[in-house]
Amino acid sequence: MSAPPRPVNLALLGCGTVGGGVIRLLHENSAYLATRVGAPLAVRRVLVRDLDKDRVPECDRSLLTTNPDDVLNDPEIDLVVEVMGGEQPAFDYLRRAIDAKKGVVTANKMLLATRGPELLGLAVDRGVDLAFEASVGGGIPIVRTLREAFTSDWVERLYGIVNGTCNYILSRMREEGLPFDEVLRDAQAKGYAEADPTLDVDGHDAAHKLVVLAMLAFGARVAHDRVPTEGIRGVDAIDHRFAERFGFVVKHLAIGRELGDRVELRVHPALVSQKSVLANVSGVLNAIFVEGRALGPCLLSGRGAGDMPTAVSVVADIVDVARSKLAGSAGRSTRGISIADRPLASLDDIETRYYLRFTVKDEPGVLAHIAGALGQHQVSIEQMVQDGRATDDGLPVSVVMITHRAREAGLRRAMAEIERESWVVAPPRLLRIEEV
Amino acid sequence: MSAPPRPVNLALLGCGTVGGGVIRLLHENSAYLATRVGAPLAVRRVLVRDLDKDRVPECDRSLLTTNPDDVLNDPEIDLVVEVMGGEQPAFDYLRRAIDAKKGVVTANKMLLATRGPELLGLAVDRGVDLAFEASVGGGIPIVRTLREAFTSDWVERLYGIVNGTCNYILSRMREEGLPFDEVLRDAQAKGYAEADPTLDVDGHDAAHKLVVLAMLAFGARVAHDRVPTEGIRGVDAIDHRFAERFGFVVKHLAIGRELGDRVELRVHPALVSQKSVLANVSGVLNAIFVEGRALGPCLLSGRGAGDMPTAVSVVADIVDVARSKLAGSAGRSTRGISIADRPLASLDDIETRYYLRFTVKDEPGVLAHIAGALGQHQVSIEQMVQDGRATDDGLPVSVVMITHRAREAGLRRAMAEIERESWVVAPPRLLRIEEV
Numbered sequence: 001m002s003a004p005p006r007p008v009n010l011a012l013l014g015c016g017t018v019g020g021g022v023i024r025l026l027h028e029n030s031a032y033l034a035t036r037v038g039a040p041l042a043v044r045r046v047l048v049r050d051l052d053k054d055r056v057p058e059c060d061r062s063l064l065t066t067n068p069d070d071v072l073n074d075p076e077i078d079l080v081v082e083v084m085g086g087e088q089p090a091f092d093y094l095r096r097a098i099d100a101k102k103g104v105v106t107a108n109k110m111l112l113a114t115r116g117p118e119l120l121g122l123a124v125d126r127g128v129d130l131a132f133e134a135s136v137g138g139g140i141p142i143v144r145t146l147r148e149a150f151t152s153d154w155v156e157r158l159y160g161i162v163n164g165t166c167n168y169i170l171s172r173m174r175e176e177g178l179p180f181d182e183v184l185r186d187a188q189a190k191g192y193a194e195a196d197p198t199l200d201v202d203g204h205d206a207a208h209k210l211v212v213l214a215m216l217a218f219g220a221r222v223a224h225d226r227v228p229t230e231g232i233r234g235v236d237a238i239d240h241r242f243a244e245r246f247g248f249v250v251k252h253l254a255i256g257r258e259l260g261d262r263v264e265l266r267v268h269p270a271l272v273s274q275k276s277v278l279a280n281v282s283g284v285l286n287a288i289f290v291e292g293r294a295l296g297p298c299l300l301s302g303r304g305a306g307d308m309p310t311a312v313s314v315v316a317d318i319v320d321v322a323r324s325k326l327a328g329s330a331g332r333s334t335r336g337i338s339i340a341d342r343p344l345a346s347l348d349d350i351e352t353r354y355y356l357r358f359t360v361k362d363e364p365g366v367l368a369h370i371a372g373a374l375g376q377h378q379v380s381i382e383q384m385v386q387d388g389r390a391t392d393d394g395l396p397v398s399v400v401m402i403t404h405r406a407r408e409a410g411l412r413r414a415m416a417e418i419e420r421e422s423w424v425v426a427p428p429r430l431l432r433i434e435e436v
Numbered sequence: 437m438s439a440p441p442r443p444v445n446l447a448l449l450g451c452g453t454v455g456g457g458v459i460r461l462l463h464e465n466s467a468y469l470a471t472r473v474g475a476p477l478a479v480r481r482v483l484v485r486d487l488d489k490d491r492v493p494e495c496d497r498s499l500l501t502t503n504p505d506d507v508l509n510d511p512e513i514d515l516v517v518e519v520m521g522g523e524q525p526a527f528d529y530l531r532r533a534i535d536a537k538k539g540v541v542t543a544n545k546m547l548l549a550t551r552g553p554e555l556l557g558l559a560v561d562r563g564v565d566l567a568f569e570a571s572v573g574g575g576i577p578i579v580r581t582l583r584e585a586f587t588s589d590w591v592e593r594l595y596g597i598v599n600g601t602c603n604y605i606l607s608r609m610r611e612e613g614l615p616f617d618e619v620l621r622d623a624q625a626k627g628y629a630e631a632d633p634t635l636d637v638d639g640h641d642a643a644h645k646l647v648v649l650a651m652l653a654f655g656a657r658v659a660h661d662r663v664p665t666e667g668i669r670g671v672d673a674i675d676h677r678f679a680e681r682f683g684f685v686v687k688h689l690a691i692g693r694e695l696g697d698r699v700e701l702r703v704h705p706a707l708v709s710q711k712s713v714l715a716n717v718s719g720v721l722n723a724i725f726v727e728g729r730a731l732g733p734c735l736l737s738g739r740g741a742g743d744m745p746t747a748v749s750v751v752a753d754i755v756d757v758a759r760s761k762l763a764g765s766a767g768r769s770t771r772g773i774s775i776a777d778r779p780l781a782s783l784d785d786i787e788t789r790y791y792l793r794f795t796v797k798d799e800p801g802v803l804a805h806i807a808g809a810l811g812q813h814q815v816s817i818e819q820m821v822q823d824g825r826a827t828d829d830g831l832p833v834s835v836v837m838i839t840h841r842a843r844e845a846g847l848r849r850a851m852a853e854i855e856r857e858s859w860v861v862a863p864p865r866l867l868r869i870e871e872v
Contacts, residue, residue: 025588025730035772036587133585139731141577141585149569149577151472152461152751277721277737280713285733294461294744295575297721301713302734312731315588327765335759336471 005039008322011071012046013093014084015064018107018134019046020056021311022083026318027058033315037322045071047084072096078325081318082106091115098122098130103321103330107134107314113208117221117339124338127331129324131317136209137162139309140302141316142288146216147333153292155217158256159436162209164284164304165193165200166232166252170269171282174240174249180233192284202231203252203267210254210265217256217290220263220342228347230268239357239429242400243271246383248355249279253434257345264345271355271433278436289436348409353382353433358399358418359426366423367399373417377410379403396425402433441475444758447507448482449529450520451500454543454570455482456492457747458519462754463494469751473758481507483520508532514761517754518542527551534558534566539757539766543570543750549644553657553775560774563767565760567753572645573598575745576738577752578724582652583769589728591653594692595872598645600720600740601629601636602668602688606705607718610676610685616669628720638667639688639703646690646701653692653726656699656778664783666704675793675865678836679707682819684791685715689870693781700781707791707869714872725872784845789818789869794835794854795862802859803835809853813846815839832861838869 080097123130187193248271257264281287286304303309387398516533559566623629684707693700717723722740739745760768819838
C-alpha cells in the first residue's frame with residue numbers, strides 16, 4: 001500500500017448562495033469525489049466580507065477570513081474557486097492566483113465577459129488551468145462542450161437563449177397574451193427579474209454571455225459593448241399573436257456566426273419556427289444551439305441560473321482542475337487556446353427573412369405604397385395579413401408582412417422611407433426571422 | 437527551448453467510413469490538435485481486413501496491416517482507436533490493448549452494450565483510459581456530460597430519443613399522415629433504414645444504447661436483453677392524429693429512472709406533450725434528456741449517427757486520452773468509476789397517464805363497459821373522443837381515452853378483460869404518456 005495521497009487544497013473566494021451550494025456538494029459527495037479525483041478535496045479557506053453572517057451548516061467557520069492574502073499568499077492552496085462575482089476585486093485576486101500558479105475555477109460571467117481573454121492569456125502563459133463552466137449557461141455544460149467536444153471541428157453558427165428573465169417574460173406573454181409590463185412586474189414579484197431589470201430585459205446580460213461564447217466558439221476577443229444589442233421591451237403582445245399565426249415563436253437570441261475574416265455577433269428578439277428545437281425552450285430555461293462544420297447541429301438546454309445548477313458546474317470544474325493539478329498536468333484545459341481580435345460584421349450585411357409590422361391609417365393605397373417602397377430596395381413580400389376588423393371605423397390597422405430573404409441595409413432604407421409617410425401612426429416594428 | 441515532445445502514437449482498428457473520417461480530421465487539424473494536446477498525434481498503424489480496398493486519400497497506405505499483433509504487440513503504440521464495430525474480435529483486441537496499458541478509444545455501441553462494464557472494469561484495474569463518446573448518441577457529447585458535468589450530482593431520470601431510424605419514421609408519419617410501411621420503404625430507399633430494419637424499428641438498438649447510458653447515469657450493469665423493449669411497428673397513422681388532437685406527439689423513447697435500490701429501464705413508443713423539449717426533436721436527430729437532483733433538467737440533442745459527427749466525437753476522445761497519456765495521468769477518465777448489478781423495476785409498478793385506443797363495434801353500452809372495466813381496476817378517464825363518423829353505418833369505431841395517473845398492473849388487467857369482449861374488433865392499443 002502506498003501512502004494516502006495528499007488532499008487537493010481549495011479556497012473559496014466568496015460564500016454566497018453559489019459558494020454555499022459548492023461547499024454543500026463537496027461535503028455530501030466527498031468520498032465519491034475523492035475516488036474520482038484520486039485524492040480528497042479539502043476546503044482550507046473561505047474569503048468573505050462579513051465573518052458574522054450566517055453560512056450553510058457544512059461551512060466550517062474557522063476557515064473564514066476577510067483577508068485575501070490568507071488565500072493568495074498561502075502556498076498550500078492548490079486551487080482557488082471564485083464565486084464572489086463582479087469585475088473587481090475578482091480580477092485582481094484571480095490574476096494573483098494565476099501568478100502563484102494556482103488552478104482557478106470561476107463562475108463569474110461579468111468577469112469573463114469583460115476580462116476573459118486577458119485572464120485566459122495569463123493562464124495560458126503560466127500553464128495554469130482556468131475553468132469557467134458556470135459563467136455562462138449555469139448548469140448547461142456548454143463550455144466543456146465547446147472546449148472539448150469541438151476540438152477537431154469548427155463552429156459555423158451559434159444561437160443562444162441565454163437570459164432566463166427574457167425567456168420567462170416572452171414565454172408568458174406568448175402563452176397568456178399578457179403585455180410586457182404586467183409580466184415583468186409579476187416576474188419581479190416571483191424573483192425571476194431584478195428590481196432594476198435593465199441588464200436583463202435590455203439584452204446586456206445576453207451580450208456578456210455571447211462574448212464569452214464567441215471567445216470559446218470563434219477564438220474571438222470582442223468587447224461586449226460593441227455587440228449590437230436589443231432587448232425585449234419593443235415586443236408587444238400583438239407580435240406574439242401574429243408570429244403564432246405565421247408559425248413562429250418570438251425568442252430573445254444571442255447569435256454568433258463565423259464569416260471567414262469577420263465574425264457576426266448580435267443580440268435581439270427574433271422569430272423562430274414553431275418546429276425549431278429552440279421553440280419549446282420556455283420559461284427560465286436556457287439553451288445554446290451550435291452548428292459545427294463536421295458535427296452538424298448540437299443543442300444543449302437546461303437551467304441557465306440557480307444556485308444548485310451553478311454549483312454543480314463549479315464542482316465539475318473543481319474535479320477537472322484538481323485532477324490536472326494532481327497529475328502534474330496543470331494547464332491542461334487552457335493549453336493551446338488562443339484568442340484574437342476579430343472584426344465584427346456589420347448588421348447591414350445580414351441577409352434573412354423579416355417580420356414587419358406597420359400601424360397605419362386604414363386608407364386606400366397604403367398597402368401598395370408599402371410594397372412599392374420595399375420593392376424599390378429589393379425586398380419582396382412572402383406573406384401578408386391585415387388585422388381582421390370591420391373597416392371604416394377610422395381606427396388605425398396593423399399590417400404584418402413576412403418578407404423573402406433580403407439584405408438588411410436595403411430593408412432599413414425602405415423602412416425609413418415608409419416611416420416618414422403621413423399615414424404611419426406608430427413606428428414600424430421589425431423582427432428578424434432566424435432559421436434554427 | 438526544450439526538445440520537441442515525442443508524438444502520441446495512435447493505431448486504428450478498422451478504417452471504414454468513421455475511421456476514414458477520423459484520419460481526415462486528424463490530418464486537417466493536425467497543427468491545432470498538437471497545440472491542444474501538447475504533442476503531435478501520429479497515426480502509426482491501421483488494421484484492416486483488405487489491403488487493396490480504397491481508403492481516404494489522407495490515409496498512408498504503408499500503415500495498413502491485416503495483422504492485429506502489429507498494433508497490439510507494438511510497445512510504441514500509445515493509443516488504440518477501435519472503429520471496426522461488432523462484439524468480436526473487437527472485445528479481444530481491446531482487452532489486449534488494455535492489458536498492454538494502451539489508452540483505448542472506441543465508437544462501438546454493440547461492444548459497449550454487451551461488454552461495457554467488463555471492459556470498463558479492466559480499464560479501471562489497469563489504470564487505463566477507456567473513452568467511448570461516439571458509442572452512444574454519435575455527435576452528442578452525452579458520455580462526457582454524464583461522466584464529468586454530473587460528477588457531483590445524481591441522475592434521477594433520463595429520456596432518450598436514441599434511434600434515428602425510429603425518429604425519422606415517426607416524424608414523417610406525423611407530418612405527412614403516412615402509414616408505417618410506406619415510410620419505412622422510403623427510409624430504406626434513402627438510406628435512413630437498413631434492408632433488415634429489425635434492430636432499429638423493434639427497439640433493440642435503443643435498448644443497447646440505454647444500457648450504456650444506464651451504466652454511466654446509474655452505475656448499473658444490466659443485460660440489454662433484460663430491458664423491456666417495444667418498437668414502433670404497432671403505432672398507426674391514426675395514433676399520430678389522435679395524439680395531435682390531445683396535444684401530444686408520439687416519440688420512441690429509451691427511459692431510465694433511479695428508484696433507490698432498483699433501476700427502471702424501458703424502451704417503447706410514448707406520448708409526450710407538444711410543448712416538451714423532446715417534441716421538436718425530429719427526423720434523424722437524437723436527443724437525451726437527463727434530470728439531475730441538483731442540476732435539474734438538461735437536454736442534449738444532435739446527430740446520433742453519421743460518419744463525420746461520429747468522427748468528431750472519436751477525435752475529441754483521442755485528444756482527451758492523449759493528454760492524459762502525455763501527462764502520465766493515464767486512467768484519468770475511468771478513475772473511481774464503479775459499475776454494479778442493479779435489480780430492474782417491474783413494468784407493473786409504473787404509474788403514469790395512458791393513451792388507450794379501442795376499435796369497437798358501434799353498439800350501445802360499449803363506452804360504459806370500457807369505463808366500468810377500467811374503473812374496477814382504479815383507472816379513471818381524463819378525456820375521451822370517438823371517431824367523428826356518421827353512426828349506424830355498421831362499421832367499427834375508434835374510441836380513444838386519456839387516463840389519469842394509474843398503475844400499470846391494474847390497467848393491464850382491465851385491458852385484458854376488455855379485449856375478451858365480443859364487441860372488440862381489433863386489439864386495443866396502449867401508449868404511455870411521459871412527462872418530459
